[in-house]
Amino acid sequence: xxxxxxxxxxxxxxxxxxxxxxxxxxxxxxxxxxxxxxxxxxxxxxxxxxxxxxxxxxxxxxxxxxxxxxxxxxxxxxxxxxxxxxxxxxxxxxxxxxxxxxxxxxxxxxxxxxxxxxxxxxxxxxxxxxxxxxxxxxxxxxxxxxxxxxxxxxxxxxxxxxxxxxxxxxxxxxxxxxxxxxxxxxxxxxxxxxxxxxxxxxxxxxxxxxxxxxxxxxxxxxxxxxxxxxxxxxxxxxxxxxxxxxxxxxxxxxxxxxxxxxxxxxxxxxxxxxxxxxxxxxx
Amino acid sequence: xxxxxxxxxxxxxxxxxxxxxxxxxxxxxxxxxxxxxxxxxxxxxxxxxxxxxxxxxxxxxxxxxxxxxxxxxxxxxxxxxxxxxxxxxxxxxxxxxxxxxxxxxxxxxxxxxxxxxxxxxxxxxxxxxxxxxxxxxxxxxxxxxxxxxxxxxxxxxxxxxxxxxxxxxxxxxxxxxxxxxxxxxxxxxxxxxxxxxxxxxxxxxxxxxxxxxxxxxxxxxxxxxxxxxxxxxxxxxxxxxxxxxxxxxxxxxxxxxxxxxxxxxxxxxxxxxxxxxxxxxxxxxxxxxxxxxxxxxxxxxxxxxxxxxxxxxxxxxxxxxxxxxxxxxxxxxxxxxxxxxxxxxxxxxxx
Numbered sequence: 001x002x003x004x005x006x007x008x009x010x011x012x013x014x015x016x017x018x019x020x021x022x023x024x025x026x027x028x029x030x031x032x033x034x035x036x037x038x039x040x041x042x043x044x045x046x047x048x049x050x051x052x053x054x055x056x057x058x059x060x061x062x063x064x065x066x067x068x069x070x071x072x073x074x075x076x077x078x079x080x081x082x083x084x085x086x087x088x089x090x091x092x093x094x095x096x097x098x099x100x101x102x103x104x105x106x107x108x109x110x111x112x113x114x115x116x117x118x119x120x121x122x123x124x125x126x127x128x129x130x131x132x133x134x135x136x137x138x139x140x141x142x143x144x145x146x147x148x149x150x151x152x153x154x155x156x157x158x159x160x161x162x163x164x165x166x167x168x169x170x171x172x173x174x175x176x177x178x179x180x181x182x183x184x185x186x187x188x189x190x191x192x193x194x195x196x197x198x199x200x201x202x203x204x205x206x207x208x209x210x211x212x213x214x215x216x217x218x219x220x221x222x223x224x225x226x227x228x229x230x231x232x233x234x235x236x237x238x239x240x241x242x243x244x245x246x247x248x249x250x251x252x253x254x255x256x257x258x259x260x261x262x263x264x265x266x267x268x269x270x271x272x273x274x275x276x277x278x279x280x281x282x283x
Numbered sequence: 284x285x286x287x288x289x290x291x292x293x294x295x296x297x298x299x300x301x302x303x304x305x306x307x308x309x310x311x312x313x314x315x316x317x318x319x320x321x322x323x324x325x326x327x328x329x330x331x332x333x334x335x336x337x338x339x340x341x342x343x344x345x346x347x348x349x350x351x352x353x354x355x356x357x358x359x360x361x362x363x364x365x366x367x368x369x370x371x372x373x374x375x376x377x378x379x380x381x382x383x384x385x386x387x388x389x390x391x392x393x394x395x396x397x398x399x400x401x402x403x404x405x406x407x408x409x410x411x412x413x414x415x416x417x418x419x420x421x422x423x424x425x426x427x428x429x430x431x432x433x434x435x436x437x438x439x440x441x442x443x444x445x446x447x448x449x450x451x452x453x454x455x456x457x458x459x460x461x462x463x464x465x466x467x468x469x470x471x472x473x474x475x476x477x478x479x480x481x482x483x484x485x486x487x488x489x490x491x492x493x494x495x496x497x498x499x500x501x502x503x504x505x506x507x508x509x510x511x512x513x514x515x516x517x518x519x520x521x522x523x524x525x526x527x528x529x530x531x532x533x534x535x536x537x538x539x540x541x542x543x544x545x546x547x548x549x550x551x552x553x554x555x556x557x558x559x560x561x562x563x564x565x566x567x568x569x570x571x572x573x574x575x576x577x578x579x580x581x582x583x584x585x586x587x588x589x590x591x592x593x594x595x596x597x598x599x600x601x602x603x604x605x606x607x608x609x610x611x612x613x614x615x616x617x618x619x620x621x622x623x624x625x626x627x628x629x630x631x632x633x634x
Binding site for chain 1: 487
């Protein structure tokens with residue numbers, strides 16, 4: 001009996017590992033997307049390469065709302081996630097829900113598993129860049145009007161320039177339950193990456209300020225937002241103190257620009273991996 | 284005879300000896316020297332055999348030491364498991380992917396073989412329990428790190444295989460700590476799976492305590508399966524299953540906003556308060572009826588917590604604090620009277 005139990009436990013261990021590694025092999029047996037990104041889009045994730053954790057991962061950076069005091073602060077990167085799209089992801093909308101009830105009704109809806117389309121250096125980046133450039137241009141006027149002090153304008157200018165020159169050009173631009181259908185709609189495999197994600201819906205305004213106009217907002221989070229760097233690709237990062245090196249904001253052009261280029265792939269199960277990392281020539 | 288039955292026999296002999304000594308002191312019953320010697324010799328032989336075959340505790344001191352050893356073996360197992368986690372995290376960045384995979388697969392396999400090795404050298408299973416929990420921790424590390432290394436989409440099914448692994452080892456070797464590991468993993472899987480029935484993403488299962496009510500009841504249901512070999516296992520299913528149900532009900536009784544129920548929040552909270560009182564009362568009744576002391580204690584504890592929570596809601600803000608705590612104290616005294624009455628009734632009923 002004991003021998004049988006022991007063998008069953010060992011058998012289970014090995015079987016589960018075979019299934020997991022078989023899944024990895026299946027994922028990598030085909031390529032859904034092949035992209036070349038830089039440190040701007042894939043900075044070193046925090047918490048890695050420290051004394052207690054020698055591993056190294058790169059974070060998929062799709063975050064953009066950096067500047068909350070300016071017009072760009074109102075930029076909604078998930079503006080495309082309207083009620084029709086959210087309904088297609090499984091969320092319920094009830095027109096009978098009053099403004100005061102919206103917060104409860106929508107916030108109580110739990111996240112749904114979905115697939116996100118991540119766009120690289122295309123229409124979304126162009127639109128975002130335009131907002132930032134307009135804001136940069138308006139800074140001078142705000143100085144003349146006395147709306148901002150010189151110090152505030154300098155700080156804002158610095159933030160915008162950094163976002164323009166070192167910010168990520170990755171944007172989540174679509175989501176859906178069927179990744180194959182999403183791929184049909186976004187065919188450029190070097191520009192659109194499909195990744196597993198979760199969608200959440202929330203309402204703001206209605207609960208705390210019942211008299212204010214409520215707004216329902218969707219939000220997409222990537223399920224795989226950090227990608228492991230295999231040991232043989234660590235060379236570029238070795239010998240650097242993380243707090244002094246790669247864990248900081250990517251350098252802008254005048255500081256040499258992004259320091260590395262990453263060849264990223266995703267496979268049949270839409271799980272990404274890093275194929276190669278190369279040092280970029282300092283500009 | 285299994286180890287529990289052997290321990291019960293040894294306990295009966297010890298109690299019998301103490302009672303006989305008392306009866307002899309009070310001159311109620313005095314055995315002749317021959318009878319006394321014969322009985323002592325018989326019991327000594329029996330205790331030696333039980334200790335030899337099952338490694339049972341044959342004295343009160345041994346029992347106390349055994350309890351201490353169980354606590355130490357749990358703490359040791361937890362510390363070594365943490366050491367395994369931190370060791371891997373500290374060095375995984377300096378080894379190649381094939382080596383990482385080889386280590387992650389080899390560690391639980393070796394630790395599992397280690398249980399058999401420890402079991403053959405020590406029948407009390409203290410060391411086997413340590414190695415067993417380390418094997419479980421290695422398997423958890425195995426799957427979670429493979430997920431990290433190969434950027435795999437997380438799945439709740441990991442909890443299912445962890446629980447299967449823990450249960451197989453628990454039932455093979457009779458190690459309770461592994462049964463508890465299996466129960467917790469199964470709870471995670473059940474709660475996550477129930478959460479997905481409504482279409483939500485599995486990792487959000489913690490946001491709806493009702494998921495745990497269903498999972499806890501399922502675990503409680505496992506206690507009704509006959510356990511001929513591991514008689515103490517059903518107790519753990521009962522206690523952990525009910526504990527999870529009560530915690531979930533307690534949360535919902537105070538925070539109805541996170542319920543699945545599409546009703547007014549206050550109505551949800553009141554409903555769960557009623558459910559909490561009814562369920563804890565029912566638990567006490569079932570526990571008394573079936574002679575499950577752990578279940579009775581759990582029911583009593585949660586009945587008191589539900590009661591105190593209600594008192595807090597009603598009186599904390601307007602009652603002077605000395606009066607509030609006095610009321611709590613008086614209620615405790617009242618509960619003691621009720622339980623004492625129940626105890627006396629069960630004594631009258633018992634043969």
